[in-house]
Amino acid sequence: MNETRTFALGWSGGSGIAYGMRLLEVLLAGGHTVHLVASPAALRVLRHEAGVELDPARPDLAGLVRPELRARLHVHDPAAVEAAPSSGSAAIAAVILCPCSMGTLARVAHGFSSNLLERAADVALKEGRPLIVVPRETPLSPLHLRNMLSLAESGAVVLPAMPGFYHRPQSVQDLVDFVVAKVLDRLGVASPLIRRWATPPAPPASPWHEGEEP
Ligand SMILES: Cc1cc2nc3c(=O)[nH]c(=O)nc-3n(C[C@H](O)[C@H](O)[C@H](O)COP(=O)(O)O)c2cc1C
Known part of the structure; x- marks a missing residue:
């Protein structure tokens, strides 16, 4: 599927x-x-894991993406339950919670809708639109x-952040891209991120010599 669409992306703690940052970048770069x-x-995880310190009162999330991609990015306060993703009438093609904390997962599984992330996910389920959670x-x-089973039974795709190793990742970025490519596949977004599995590559030479296995 190559047409451009509108997605709601929730980053929880x-x-x-x-994973969330890469997904955002790829979707925007793809014209979505x-x-x-x-x-x-x-925002706290962003600080710990990416070294990005944002003002919690006015976090400039748009500043995280390249300037040329910002026109198609709409950043919302999690308390802004009047924002577009809160309504079933908004043309949101799919909602993705990536990464999804166990707290957000639990609240979505129980229909809490206590903030815009949870409400957007709830709306996707009620409207029968794709909801992808990346716990x-x-x-x-x-x-x-x-809670994961409950969400899967309600129609969500539970896509855990479990990178595979059969594509022989060389870097952390390769591992990140593996998971993000899985999300893009479920969204039907053409993904430039991973090589498709076809003929298995030759296995690497064994690091062990005969008779020396531990
Ligand atoms: C650096 C860091 C890493 C965390 N990692 C996880 C995690 O992997 N899974 C998880 O469920 N919670 C994790 N937490 C805890 C959640 O952020 C915490 O439960 C928070 O209340 C979730 O809130 P939210 O669901 O509203 O985003 C982490 C917190 C920090 C600061």
């Missing part, structure tokens, strides 16, 4: 803000419009697992 909402916890936690408690 799960680890892995790099993005409504972005970051929870206060996501990050380990290990997972029975509560986490139940």
